[in-house]
Amino acid sequence: MAANPHLLYPIEGGQAAETSGKLLSARDVTLEYRTPERLVRATHDVSFDVYGADRFVLLGPSGCGKSTLLKAVAGFIEPVSGSIEIDGERVTGPGADRIVVFQEFDQLPPWKTVLQNVAFPLRVARKLGRAEARERALHFLDKVGLARFADAYPHTLSGGMKQRVAIARALAMQPRVLLMDEPFAALDALTRRRMQEELLRLWSDERFTLLFVTHSIEEALIVGNRILLLTPHPGRVRAELNSHQYSQESVGRGEFQQSVARIHRLLFEEEVAR
Numbered sequence: 001m002a003a004n005p006h007l008l009y010p011i012e013g014g015q016a017a018e019t020s021g022k023l024l025s026a027r028d029v030t031l032e033y034r035t036p037e038r039l040v041r042a043t044h045d046v047s048f049d050v051y052g053a054d055r056f057v058l059l060g061p062s063g064c065g066k067s068t069l070l071k072a073v074a075g076f077i078e079p080v081s082g083s084i085e086i087d088g089e090r091v092t093g094p095g096a097d098r099i100v101v102f103q104e105f106d107q108l109p110p111w112k113t114v115l116q117n118v119a120f121p122l123r124v125a126r127k128l129g130r131a132e133a134r135e136r137a138l139h140f141l142d143k144v145g146l147a148r149f150a151d152a153y154p155h156t157l158s159g160g161m162k163q164r165v166a167i168a169r170a171l172a173m174q175p176r177v178l179l180m181d182e183p184f185a186a187l188d189a190l191t192r193r194r195m196q197e198e199l200l201r202l203w204s205d206e207r208f209t210l211l212f213v214t215h216s217i218e219e220a221l222i223v224g225n226r227i228l229l230l231t232p233h234p235g236r237v238r239a240e241l242n243s244h245q246y247s248q249e250s251v252g253r254g255e256f257q258q259s260v261a262r263i264h265r266l267l268f269e270e271e272v273a274r
């Protein structure tokens with residue numbers, strides 16, 4: 001059954017052929033923050049399904065609740081109504097089956113080397129022995145092109161390199177879903193493009209399931225195979241779109257630019273002629 005029977009625009013072409021069974025399901029998720037002064041509703045009745053090997057993007061204007069939704073999937077925040085399930089099990093808190101890569105460059109403990117940063121969670125959460133954790137960490141560092149920097153400390157790395165380490169660390173844990181909250185937003189434009197390409201290359205190698213938050217329409221089209229558009233605050237589902245046909249090479253093309261313009265209209269115009 002479709003997660004969003006009330007969609008303004010149906011999914012184009014149905015589920016992408018490259019994905020498999022349903023893995024994550026959000027049903028009518030309403031999220032709120034209670035501050036001493038007021039109650040802030042971040043999302044209202046948001047539903048979506050993520051399938052195995054999806055690159056599912058939450059896209060919407062600033063403040064529409066994308067990060068809050070990601071935090072709820074990560075188990076940091078509990079919905080006030082609705083539910084989130086992974087493999088049919090309700091999410092009730094954080095778990096090693098969901099690893100988050102954040103935007104900030106300071107997510108790596110600075111007193112650990114790159115290798116230790118990647119290997120440590122494998123030893124603690126995955127209970128791997130020292131040699132096995134090291135081997136797996138080196139494998140994923142190699143995947144992100146940083147095997148040579150295994151013994152370096154984070155402060156000696158560029159922002160892009162730090163994000164690569166964070167991605168290697170997350171993928172080494174082999175989570176059911178990799179959660180990324182604007183992971184490339186703080187990078188310069190060139191590095192950001194390169195990182196998008198690398199993420200897609202990693203995905204082709206590893207076929208992980210990705211839930212990715214961005215407010216960049218272009219990034220959503222390049223990184224995602226499916227995009228959930230959210231309305232301005234509080235976020236509701238505006239539409240769901242397929243975007244698996246796009247890559248970095250599509251950017252200058254007319255069809256890509258038309259999709260950008262169409263999504264822009266959907267996001268920012270109240271009434272859109274069908």
Ligand SMILES: Nc1ncnc2c1ncn2[C@@H]1O[C@H](COP(=O)(O)OP(=O)(O)OP(=O)(O)O)[C@@H](O)[C@H]1O
Nearest residue numbers: 033040042061062063064065066067068069215233
């Ligand atoms: N800790 C908090 N306490 C109170 N309100 C919050 C808190 N965090 C976020 N909010 C509010 O919840 C709403 C959704 O915020 P959220 O950060 O999820 O949006 P977003 O779509 O990720 O925005 P951005 O793209 O700017 O990061 C906003 O109105 C925000 O002000």
